[in-house]
Amino acid sequence: MTTTTSVATPKVQIRQVGKVFSGAPAGTPAALQDINLSIKDNEFVTLVGASGCGKSTLLRILAGLEHHSSGEVLCSGRAITAPGADRAMVFQHYSLYPWLTVMENIKFSRLLKVGRENLSSSDVEAASGRADALLNLIGLSKVANAYPSQLSGGMQQRVAIARALMGRPQVLLMDEPFGALDAQTREVMHDLILHIHRIEKTTIVFVTHDVDEAIYLGQRVVLMAPRPGRVERILEVPLPARRSQDMKVGAPFRELRAEILASIRESSGMATDFDLLEKLSLQSEAF
Amino acid sequence: MSTTAPLTAEPSAGPIAPRPEVTPTPPSPSIWAIAGRLSRAQYWAFASLGLLLPLVAWAIVSASGWVDPVFLPGPMTVLERMHLWLMEDDLITDTGISIYRVVAGFALSAALALPLGLLIGAFRPVEALLEPLTDFIRYMPAVAFIPLVMLWFGIEESAKIAIIFIGTFFQMVLMVAENVRLVPTAQIEAAQTMGATRGEIIRLVLLQSAKPAMLDTLRITMGWAWTYLVVAELVASNSGLGYSILKAQRFLKTDTIFAGIILIGVIGLLMDQAFRWLHRRAFPYMHFKR
Numbered sequence: 001m002t003t004t005t006s007v008a009t010p011k012v013q014i015r016q017v018g019k020v021f022s023g024a025p026a027g028t029p030a031a032l033q034d035i036n037l038s039i040k041d042n043e044f045v046t047l048v049g050a051s052g053c054g055k056s057t058l059l060r061i062l063a064g065l066e067h068h069s070s071g072e073v074l075c076s077g078r079a080i081t082a083p084g085a086d087r088a089m090v091f092q093h094y095s096l097y098p099w100l101t102v103m104e105n106i107k108f109s110r111l112l113k114v115g116r117e118n119l120s121s122s123d124v125e126a127a128s129g130r131a132d133a134l135l136n137l138i139g140l141s142k143v144a145n146a147y148p149s150q151l152s153g154g155m156q157q158r159v160a161i162a163r164a165l166m167g168r169p170q171v172l173l174m175d176e177p178f179g180a181l182d183a184q185t186r187e188v189m190h191d192l193i194l195h196i197h198r199i200e201k202t203t204i205v206f207v208t209h210d211v212d213e214a215i216y217l218g219q220r221v222v223l224m225a226p227r228p229g230r231v232e233r234i235l236e237v238p239l240p241a242r243r244s245q246d247m248k249v250g251a252p253f254r255e256l257r258a259e260i261l262a263s264i265r266e267s268s269g270m271a272t273d274f275d276l277l278e279k280l281s282l283q284s285e286a287f
Numbered sequence: 288m289s290t291t292a293p294l295t296a297e298p299s300a301g302p303i304a305p306r307p308e309v310t311p312t313p314p315s316p317s318i319w320a321i322a323g324r325l326s327r328a329q330y331w332a333f334a335s336l337g338l339l340l341p342l343v344a345w346a347i348v349s350a351s352g353w354v355d356p357v358f359l360p361g362p363m364t365v366l367e368r369m370h371l372w373l374m375e376d377d378l379i380t381d382t383g384i385s386i387y388r389v390v391a392g393f394a395l396s397a398a399l400a401l402p403l404g405l406l407i408g409a410f411r412p413v414e415a416l417l418e419p420l421t422d423f424i425r426y427m428p429a430v431a432f433i434p435l436v437m438l439w440f441g442i443e444e445s446a447k448i449a450i451i452f453i454g455t456f457f458q459m460v461l462m463v464a465e466n467v468r469l470v471p472t473a474q475i476e477a478a479q480t481m482g483a484t485r486g487e488i489i490r491l492v493l494l495q496s497a498k499p500a501m502l503d504t505l506r507i508t509m510g511w512a513w514t515y516l517v518v519a520e521l522v523a524s525n526s527g528l529g530y531s532i533l534k535a536q537r538f539l540k541t542d543t544i545f546a547g548i549i550l551i552g553v554i555g556l557l558m559d560q561a562f563r564w565l566h567r568r569a570f571p572y573m574h575f576k577r
Contacts, residue, residue, distance in 0.1 A: 063480050085482030095473035098572055099495050109481040111491065147572040160477075167481060 009077060010038035011203045012062065012171060017071035019057055019229070031057050033228040035071070039171075039205065044197050046206045046218030048260065050268030054229025055207045055222075056175055062205060063089045063173050076170055085109060088164035089173040093180050095160055096148040102159050103144040106131050109167035134162040137196060154185035158192065165200060174206045178213070187245060190216055194243055211260050215253060216243055223260055225267035232263060360542040365549065368542040372531075382550065385516060385527040388444065392451025393512040397505060400459035407460065408467025408497070409489055418464065421457050429454035430518055437523050447519040447527075454515030455508045462508070466500035467493055499570045506562035513555050 019032035032054040039045050047055040060066035061073060064083040073080045075087060088109075096105055104111075110127045135141050138158040148156050157177055164172060174193075178186045194217065197204055208214050214221045218237055225232040238252045247253050318325055325333070342362060348354060349361035356364070372378040406413045432453050440446035470493055478492045520529025528547050535543035567574050 063476075065476055065479065083476070083479035083482075085480075087480060089477065089480040091473040091477060093473070094471040095477040097474060097492070097495065099498075099570065108478070108491075112481065112483055112487055147575065149572055149575055163477075164481070173480070 011041045011043070011076060012037075012039040012205070013072075013074040013077075014038065014058075014062075015072045015074075017058075017061065017068045017073060019054065019061065019066070020069045029226075029228040030069075031229050032061075032068070033230050035229075035231055037222060037231060037234070039203060042197075042201050042203055044194075044204045044206070044217060044219050045222060046208060046214040046220075047222045047224060048208055048211055048214035048264075049224030049232070050226055050264050051209065052226035052229070053224035053267075054226070055224050057229065058224075059089075059173050059175050059205060059207045062171070063087050065089075085167045086170040087173055088167060088169035088171075089175065090157070090160050090164050090177045092176045093153070093156070096156055096163070098148050101145050101147055102140060102151070103131060103135065105148065105159055106134055106162045106166055108163055131162075131166065134165055137199065138162045138192065152185075154181050154189060157181065157189065161193065161196065165196070165202065169202065171203045171205060174204065176208055177206075179208070179210075186213070191243075191245070193217065211257055211264070212248065215239075215256055215260070216248065221256075221260065223263060225263075232267065235260070357539060358541060360545060364542045365545040368540075369546040369550070372543070372546060378550075381526060381528050381531050382554070385520065385529065385551075386554065388447045388519070388527065389451060389509075389512045389516045391444075392448040392516070393455060393505075393509055395448065396452050396456040396459055396508070396512075400456055400463055401501065404460045404463025404501075405467055405489065405494065405497075407464035408470075409493055414464065418461070421460050425457040425461065429515055433519070433522055442523045442525075446523050447516065450519040450523075451512050451515045454518075455512050458511065459504060459508045462504040463497075463501055466497040466504055469500065470496040499566065499573055502562065502566050502569070506559060506566075509558055509562065510555060513551060517551065 014035050014037040017032060017035040018030055020030050021028075024031075035054075035058060037045075047058065049055050057066060061068045062075070062080065064080050064087065067081075080087070097108065100108065107127065110131070114124075132141075135144055138161065140155060140158055140162075143151065143155070148159065151159070160177070161172075178189050181189065190213065193204070193206075196202070206214075206217055215237055219241075221235045221237060223232045223235060224230065235256065237256065239247055316323060318329060345359075346362050349356065349359050349364075360368075369378070403417070407417055408414070429450060433450060436446050436449045436453070440449055474492055474496055475488055478488050483491065516527075517529035517532070520527040521533045524530045528551055532544050532547040535541070535547065
C-alpha cells in the first residue's frame with residue numbers, strides 16, 4: 001500500500017520522471033531524464049544548475065502546470081495531475097494582481113473559497129487573522145492598503161510569498177523568486193524566507209541559478225545538468241540549521257560553492273576558451 | 288554643520304576656504320531630449336499651440352482673400368453659422384440623433400465583442416474557430432455593405448446602427464481578444480496554484496486584468512464608430528450631422544459643412560476625454576506617479 005501516510009512517507013516523491021516537450025525537433029535531448037528525488041516534510045530543498053538543465057520544468061511539473069512524459073510524481077502520496085491549492089507557487093515577477101491592494105492580494109485564495117461555500121463569520125474572522133499575521137510576518141502591515149505598483153520589487157515579492165502561504169499549502173514552490181532583485185534586497189529576502197520556513201513549517205522547493213543562494217537557503221542542494229536534463233548530484237549542506245550571513249565567508253560554505261561551481265561550469269560547456277580569445281585579439285591587432 | 292574647509296587637492300588661500308557666493312544652477316535637461324520630460328504647464332502650452340496654430344492659419348488664409356469664401360469660409364462665418372443652426376434650425380435634434388446612432392451601434396458592438404473577445408482570448412479552440420473568420424470579415428470594407436444593409440433594413444434607424452456595428456464589431460472582437468491574451472501568464476498560473484477553477488480564472492483574473500486595456504479598446508473604436516456614422520448618414524438618412532453636411536454640399540453652403548465637421552470633432556474629443564476620465568476613476572492603481 002503506497003497510499004498509507006506514515007511519518008516516514010516523504011512529502012514529495014519524484015520517481016523516474018522524464019519530460020520531452022512535444023514539437024521539439026527529433027534528436028533534441030530530453031528536457032528531463034530519469035529524475036529521482038524525494039523531499040521530506042518541512043525540508044528546504046534548492047534546485048540549481050546551468051540553464052537548460054530542466055530545474056524550472058521540474059518545479060512546474062510539481063506545480064501541475066506542466067505534464068511529465070514518464071515516471072510518477074506524488075505529493076503526500078497522491079499523484080500530481082493538475083495545479084492545486086496544496087502546491088502554491090511564487091514566480092519571478094508579474095504575478096501579483098495590480099488591481100487588488102496588498103491585503104486583497106494576500107486574501108485572494110480566500111476570495112476563491114468565499115465564492116464557493118457559505119462561510120460562517122468565524123471562518124471569515126480566522127482568515128482575516130491569518131492574513132494579518134502573514135502581513136506582520138513579511139513586515140508590510142503599514143502598506144496593507146497600497147497597490148502593488150506603489151511597492152518596490154522586494155516588497156512585491158514579499159506579498160507574493162504571503163499570498164502563496166495564505167491557503168496553508170503543503171509545499172511552497174519558488175521559481176527564481178529573487179532573480180530580479182538587487183543583491184542587498186536579496187540578502188534580506190533570504191533571511192526572511194528562512195524565518196518563514198521556521199515559523200510556517202512549510203516544505204519549500206526553491207529553483208535558482210545563483211549557487212550562493214542555493215547553498216545559503218537549502219538543507220540539501222539538488223545539482224542538475226543539461227542535455228539531457230538530469231540530477232547530477234544531491235548535496236547535503238554542511239551548515240547549522242539556523243543560517244547567518246557570516247557563514248558565507250566560512251570554509252564549509254566556500255568549499256561547497258567551489259565544488260558546485262566547478263561542476264556547473266563543466267556541464268554547461270560554456271567555459272571561456274582563453275587560447276581562442278588570445279588568437280582572435282592577435283589577429284585583430286594585425287589589421 | 289561644520290565650517291572646516293573642504294578637502295581639495297589645490298592649496299587654499301587661507302585656513303578657511305572662501306565659499307562661493309552663488310552656487311551655479313545645475314543645467315536643467317532640455318525638453319527636446321529624446322523621450323524627455325515636460326512639466327504640466329509646458330504640456331498645456333504646447334497643446335494649446337497645436338490647437339491654435341491651424342486656427343490662426345485658417346483665419347489668415349480666409350481673411351487674405353486668396354481663396355474664394357465659397358470654398359473656404361472664415362472661422363467667424365463658421366461660428367455664426369453654428370449659432371444660426373442652433374437658434375433657427377435643429378442643431379440639437381441633428382446632434383442628438385447622431386449621438387443616439389453612434390451610441391446604439393457602439394453599445395451593440397461592445398455587448399457582443401467583449402464576451403466573445405474574452406472567450407477567444409481565453410480558449411485556443413474558440414480562437415481557432417472564430418479568429419480567422421473574423422480576420423476575413425474585418426478586411427471587407429464596411430462601406431461596401433451599405434447597399435446590402437439598405438436592402439435588408441431600408442433607411443430605418445436600424446440601417447445606420449447596422450453599418451456602425453459592421454464597421455466596429457469585428458475590429459473590436461480582435462482587439463479585446465488581444466487584450467485578454469496580454470494578461471501575464473504568471474497572474475493566471477498563480478491563480479491555478481491557489482486552486483482557482485477555469486471559471487474563477489476568467490472572472491477573477493482574465494477579466495479584471497484586461498479590463499483597463501478593454502476600456503482603451505472601447506475608446507479607440509468609439510472614434511471609428513463616428514466615422515461609420517457619417518458614412519451611414521451621407522448615403523442612407525434624412526437627419527443627423529452627416530446628413531446636414533451632405534445637404535449643405537448640394538446648396539454650396541461650405542460654412543455648414545465646416546460647422547458640421549468641427550462639431551463631430553468636438554463631440555468625439557469630448558467622448559474620448561470622458562473615456563479617459565472613466566479610466567482614471569475606475570482604475571486608479573494604473574495612474575499612480577512613482
